[in-house]
Every structure is written in structure tokens, then in C-alpha cells.
Amino acid sequence: MGRPGPKLAELVLSAYEREVLRRWERASSTPQALALRSRIVLACAEVEPDGLPRSASSVARQVGVTCETVSKWRSRFVAHRLDGLGDAPRPGRARTVSDKQVSEVVRATLETRPKDATHWSTRSMAARAGLSQTTISKIWRAFGLKPHRAETFKLSTDPFFVDKVHDVVGLYLDPPERALVLCVDEKSQIQALDRSQPVLPMMPHVPERQTADYVRHGTTTLFAALNTATGEVIGALHRRHRAREFKKFLTQLDREVPDSLDVHLICDNYGTHKTETVRKWLRAHPRFQLHFTPTGSSWLNLVERWFAELTNKKPRRGVHRSVEDLETDITDWIKDWNENPRPFVWHKTADEILDSLARFCRCITNSGH
Template sequence: MRSRIVLACAETDDHGLPRAASAVARQIGVTTETVCKWRARFVRDRLDGLGDAPWPGRARTVADEQVAVVVRATLETRPKNATHWSTRAMAAKTGLSQSTISRIWRAFGLQSHRAESFKLSTDPLFVDKVHDVAGLYLDPPERALGLCVDEKSQIQALNRSQPALPMMPGVPERRSHDYVRSGTTTLFAALDAATGKVIGPLHRRHRTIEFKKFLAKLDREVPAGLQVHLICDNCENQGRTASDQA
């Protein structure tokens, strides 16, 4: 922006005269005071005048080389007996303060405590399938219902050993600290993305027969005359999949 101001000020108008500051300001999209400021700085100091003046306050105590060491160590090394760097461990390694390490990590967007997963599909029809699924969500056909299906297995069925004490003025509801295990349960759920309605029966076991019961429940609750599209992955079931077996 500063360079464009100087170059525009060096041009002449239709009469061969230097362009007015107001005309340059309209062209660049800044105020007239900004044009006058940087034009005067350039006339006085030439190219050096286009740089930032030193900021007031205490001089920097951390050099660029030290910042580079912290960034490189964060990206390329791992601490002993730990899965990732903490600000305290990195401060001890580099000799900088913990707050300095935090500022450097924030400036470079480094979050060593976070990890995300990814998966590369080897399916040659992966792109076409993604288009089908995304298209069904974004633009479903008329007289059709799209349901997103998933399952949650091995849910612990827990119950408190004593009944809960009701809430009273100034006292919240209170529950016993211990509980009784009642085995596990499995949830099959179907989400209607258009309305937010969830159809989700619980079953004691996680087999093909339970998945078929879940499909039968969907068939009973879906209004007649609608074409049903199920979007689901493979439900794991002892080496085979319940959806494949169904």
C-alpha cells in the first residue's frame, strides 16, 4: 500500500502536474492524511521511510534464532518418557520461560497436545460414492427419506445403588457415589438429517438378528409411500458385518 501511494504520487495528471493527494487517496482507497504521511516519509528518507518505525517499549529479549530452535524442536523431536512436548518441558530444554514458549506456539499455531486421525481410501469408486452420499444429504429426491445410521456397542448399563434424593431449595439433586453393573447394551440409531428425529432401539446383543430387528422398526415407523435411503457403514460383528449379513 505504501509503495502504491508513492508510485501514484509520482504520476502526473492530464495537465502535466503532480497528482493531488486527494486523487491518490481515492485511487488507493485510503485517507488523504495517509497519502501525505507516506509521501513525506519517502521524500525525506527514500525507501527507508516506507518501513515501520521502531515500536516503543522494551527491546526484544528472544532472538529469531531462539524462536527457530523452539519451532524446530517442537516439530522434529519428542521428549523422553512422554508422548508430546509441554510448555514446561520445552522451557526446560531451551532455557526460555514457559510463557515465552506459549507465545511462540500460539504465533506459529503449534498444538503438540492435539492429534487427529486420517484415513486414505483405496476404493477406486470412492469419489463417486462421496458424491452420492453428499448429494443425498444436500438435495434429496422428492418423496424420499434419507437416514444416517450408526451403532454404538458395549454401552455399560449402570444403575445407582440407592434412589436419588430429590432437589430441594438450596440443595441440588443428590445421587449415591456407587453403582450396580447390569451388563452392556447396544444402540442402533437412525438420524433423519432433515428433521433431526432419531429412531434408536436398544438391544442386549450386537448381532445380525438385532440389526434386522432395527431395520424392521425403521420400516414400521417410516411413513408409507416414501423411498428410504440408508447411509451407514459396516457394523462390526465377529469378523463379518451385520449390514452385509442382513
């Protein structure tokens, strides 16, 4: 007959402790480790039919852990109650960077510049702060600081900026009935570029490679009208982008848009859009109405987003040995796009845009806005 095990310390749960342990055991938000420890303690608090405390082995079989694990958490609970089921502090090196040092790094990054550069690097900031480069990187990541990056912006000086924003955004969010809203612009100087040497194809672990120099074979201009409701595009290619070509494009739109619909054209302030030739054509076609974006605000014209899509998919890395090849490539891409058009949905109201710009201007010293 084996020797009896050591006598177990009494484990009696109060009503509050039992309620907390059951909540930890059942709640989906409880960490799995804490839920398991709660089940162990609840099982240990039960008694056998003969009135004796349950053994570690029977609890281990029920819960699916080892006897050592049951003994550990039973003892921890008896000694420290509910607080004993948490993880004990782990050994490790004490913190070496104080809150004051972190605050100084953030302040210096935001408010100062190095003497020999326009922005801080991890190395230069580490030298200034007396910390390691790795520590600076961790602090910058924690506070979302990226001194090496810079973005561009331009504030419109159009005296009718507010009115034009309300006009254009109103067409996006609440288009008129029995009317078509088209975002119109021309992408000029699209170059037909051929690389001076053959392109090396992509291979495993090696990207596609092109020569840095190229041969120019001429340029073309794409006139495009993006349907804001469906995402379909009406396009026309011309070698030049004068008022004459813009008038031809308007005539094309007049042919392709059903006569029963009014046409609202959103376009920028390029000179060819405002010539007497164009104004005369518009007077002869009263169903066409032009809506101009504010100067310096091409971001308000959704067709610019479509131009970016075209540029990334074709001209940027394409190889074209003639303007005709380039124009054929663009025409085919527009045809493929229209087979499965994707509209670009505008979400922000005019007031939200103006409030955002007002907050931005307040952050700029002497913005004049």
C-alpha cells in the same frame, strides 16, 4: 489585570493537512485518540472575529479537554506537523529475544523430539533453547503450537472409497424426490451403570462428584435412524444386535415411513447389515435401498453425530440401577428430541472431501495413498 499569556507559535494549515485532519476526524475507522487530536488542531487553526489566533481555553471548552491537552497537541503539531499527532515511542526494556531464536524454537518444536519423551514441554524446550518457560509459552501461542495435544485419524482402505463418498454425500446434498434419506446404525453395549456410592451434587466452586468405581447392571443396544431432512429419529432398543434384530428394525421403519416414499438407508459395513436374511428382506421390500459408507469412515454417517449427543446428555454421567431404567431414560430422551428435532446439515461436497484427504495424504510419509 492578569499577565498576558506567552505568544503562541503560528499555526497555519496547508490544504493537504486540513484535508487529512478532517478525514481523520470523521472516519469511523480512526482511533478515538487520533480523531480528538485532529479536532484540537483544526480548532486551533481557526481565528477569532478580531483576527487573533484562538486561545487554548476557548478551544478546550469547544472540544471538551483541558488547556494543557490543547497546548500539548498544538505544540506537537507545530513542531512535527501530521507526524506529531501519533503516539511517541514508549519507554521500556529493549527486546531480548531475536527473530533467529524464535525461528529456532519453532523449527525444533516441529522437527525434533526430546530424548526422554514423545513431545516437548515448555520446561524441556526452555532448557534446550536457553529461554524462559514463559517465553516458550508465548512463542507457541503465537504460532499455534500445542505439542501436548494429539488427535487420532484413520484412512480408509476401501477400494471403492471414492464411489461411496460420492454416493453418500450426494444423498446429503441432493436427496432424491419423493424419498426419505435415513442414516442408520446401532449403538451397542450401552451399559447400565450404578455408582458404588451416592453422587455428590454440584455446589458453588465444587463440581458434581462421582466415585470412580461402578456396578454394572447389563447392557442394551439402540438401533436408530436419523432423518437427514428433519432431524427426527426412529429408535428401537434390543438386548442383542444380530441380523435378526436389524431385520426387526427394518420392519419397524417400513411401518413408520409412509408407503408413498422410497427409503434410502445410509449404514456402515457391519456384518449384520449384509446377511442373507437382510438381503432377502430387502428383495421383498424394493422401496428400501442400502448405501454403505466406506470401511473405516463412520464420520460419513450423520447418525454418529446424534449418538455423540445422546452419550453426552445421558449415559456418560447417568446413574441406572437396571437395564430397564437405562432403556426408559433413552426412550424418553428420544421422545423429547423428536419434539424439537435439529437436523445436522452437511456442507462439504464429495470433491472437497477428496481434495482435503489428498492434501492430508501428501503430508504423511509412505501413506500408500
